[in-house]
Amino acid sequence: MMDITSLPALVLGNMIKNREISVVEATKAQLDAIKQREPFYHSYITVMEEEALSQATKVQKRIDAGELRKSALAGVPMAVKDNICTKGVRTTCASKMLHNFEPSYDATVIERLKQAGVIILGKTNMDEFAMGSTTEKSAFGASKNPWNISHVPGGSSGGSASVVAGEEAFFALGTDTGGSIRQPAGYCGIIGLKPTYGTVSRYGLIAYASSLDQIGPMGRNVSDCTAVLEVIAGHDEKDSTSIHRKELDFRKALIDDVKGMRIGVPKGYLDGELDDEIKDRLYSAVKIFRQKGAIVEEFDLEMIDYAVPAYYVIACAEASSNLSRFDGVKYGYRTPNYENLQELYEKSRSEGFGSEVKRRIMMGTLVLSESYYDAYYRKALKVRSLIKQNFKKAFENVDLILGPISPRTAPELGEKTQGTLQSYRSDIYTVSVNLAGLPAISFPCGRDKKGLPIGLQLIGKEFGEKDLIRAAYSFEQAVGYERPTTLREGIDIVNSQETQMHPNNKSQD
Ligand code: GLN
Numbered sequence: 001m002m003d004i005t006s007l008p009a010l011v012l013g014n015m016i017k018n019r020e021i022s023v024v025e026a027t028k029a030q031l032d033a034i035k036q037r038e039p040f041y042h043s044y045i046t047v048m049e050e051e052a053l054s055q056a057t058k059v060q061k062r063i064d065a066g067e068l069r070k071s072a073l074a075g076v077p078m079a080v081k082d083n084i085c086t087k088g089v090r091t092t093c094a095s096k097m098l099h100n101f102e103p104s105y106d107a108t109v110i111e112r113l114k115q116a117g118v119i120i121l122g123k124t125n126m127d128e129f130a131m132g133s134t135t136e137k138s139a140f141g142a143s144k145n146p147w148n149i150s151h152v153p154g155g156s157s158g159g160s161a162s163v164v165a166g167e168e169a170f171f172a173l174g175t176d177t178g179g180s181i182r183q184p185a186g187y188c189g190i191i192g193l194k195p196t197y198g199t200v201s202r203y204g205l206i207a208y209a210s211s212l213d214q215i216g217p218m219g220r221n222v223s224d225c226t227a228v229l230e231v232i233a234g235h236d237e238k239d240s241t242s243i244h245r246k247e248l249d250f251r252k253a254l255i256d257d258v259k260g261m262r263i264g265v266p267k268g269y270l271d272g273e274l275d276d277e278i279k280d281r282l283y284s285a286v287k288i289f290r291q292k293g294a295i296v297e298e299f300d301l302e303m304i305d306y307a308v309p310a311y312y313v314i315a316c317a318e319a320s321s322n323l324s325r326f327d328g329v330k331y332g333y334r335t336p337n338y339e340n341l342q343e344l345y346e347k348s349r350s351e352g353f354g355s356e357v358k359r360r361i362m363m364g365t366l367v368l369s370e371s372y373y374d375a376y377y378r379k380a381l382k383v384r385s386l387i388k389q390n391f392k393k394a395f396e397n398v399d400l401i402l403g404p405i406s407p408r409t410a411p412e413l414g415e416k417t418q419g420t421l422q423s424y425r426s427d428i429y430t431v432s433v434n435l436a437g438l439p440a441i442s443f444p445c446g447r448d449k450k451g452l453p454i455g456l457q458l459i460g461k462e463f464g465e466k467d468l469i470r471a472a473y474s475f476e477q478a479v480g481y482e483r484p485t486t487l488r489e490g491i492d493i494v495n496s497q498e499t500q501m502h503p504n505n506k507s508q509d
Contacts, residue, residue: 005342044122
């Protein structure tokens with residue numbers, strides 16, 4: 001029998017259109033796979049079984065009525081990171097603070113996907129409030145990497161990456177504040193696309209750092225991600241930072257041709273902490289792009305060393321302000337024992353937030369305080385504009401920038417070698433893209449000696465998604481897509497990985 005759940009999203013969409021499979025059949029197949037695999041991957045916080053099936057019946061009716069002819073993804077089941085609001089379905093941000101929060105409205109991206117007839121299967125696991133790089137900061141316990149379940153899937157959109165690689169959804173939405181789409185996509189061997197800031201509405205996204213946050217697609221190939229981007233991109237009057245962009249027909253850029261494209265590789269990305277195996281893959285990618293006719297050259301991108309500190313100052317400052325709304329009164333968790341209002345605030349916040357979130361709120365409050373504002377926050381803003389300028393200068397000579405996503409491949413679950421600062425430093429290749437508001441795409445490029453995927457990223461100029469899509473698509477034609485070994489070899493994962501299974505998924509907070 002054909003393995004429905006391994007199909008690319010657009011292929012399934014086509015089959016649904018041609019009546020080769022019904023929406024309910026596809027949704028049931030995906031829900032069955034989730035039941036079988038979830039005990040091992042733990043990638044969902046909420047699976048919306050009934051809701052998904054009832055959506056499937058409704059969407060089939062719309063298709064039968066000829067309503068969704070233009071929607072390439074009609075009937076395709078997908079997953080949503082749990083910081084994006086879904087009406088009537090709990091949206092937790094993987095935090096005790098919002099463990100029972102049911103939004104009364106859909107985020108704009110969800111509205112648009114529903115309009116396009118997409119089926120939402122559930123909400124995926126993440127680091128609490130999107131702060132982290134492994135999903136181990138989730139109050140619901142860590143997710144596992146489908147390539148090897150003793151390794152993390154990355155973060156913070158680790159659940160979304162894991163459901164896509166582990167074939168528990170045809171595609172997913174993630175969010176990227178400092179790398180959280182690209183890094184988990186890289187760790188799990190899939191594609192992640194972070195759009196130019198303002199391209200996708202943030203209305204209904206529970207904010208971490210508003211000037212950096214951006215929603216984007218995660219999929220098993222470039223075409224799928226591009227089709228999703230077309231659905232979710234576009235101006236939204238409910239988001240004041242949303243931009244009016246013309247030419248959102250991104251699929252026109254799915255062309256296998258990079259002839260004459262100028263790709264720059266920043267020298268600074270190649271030394272220091274970068275693992276040799278990743279460096280090797282980077283060079284092999286350079287070779288492939290050259291063979292296909294691109295012009296690839298090394299160049300100096302300044303300020304690389306300052307990106308991480310500037311990012312953490314700005315992200316924490318914004319987080320401390322954004323998260324002040326969680327006070328035990330308006331939403332979510334409220335402490336059961338309090339004697340006055342002050343105690344209600346204090347205890348609800350101390351008990352509701354995990355330690356990483358508290359650390360960042362404190363750090364953010366400090367850098368915004370009168371005595372430190374100039375020393376830290378203002379300086380970080382200056383660094384941010386210098387980084388922006390440096391990218392601008394670089395893009396006078398190149399169309400795209402090629403680099404690694406992270407200094408190493410997916411660490412083991414619970415690995416203690418990485419302290420907090422070390423883990424912040426591992427965001428070195430991703431955060432500058434968010435500081436500059438640029439688009440970037442991450443894609444797989446082979447595996448390391450442990451068999452774990454190695455990911456690379458291409459960074460584009462502002463509004464340069466089409467160049468990114470074209471180059472990543474062209475690269476994909478040369479290297480193809482690899483399924484996780486366990487799925488590819490048809491091993492019954494329930495039996496083969498039982499011994500590796502972690503008995504309970506406790507938060508490592
Ligand atoms: N790892 C980074 C952080 O912890 C990025 C997170 C993100 O993009 N949401 O802030």
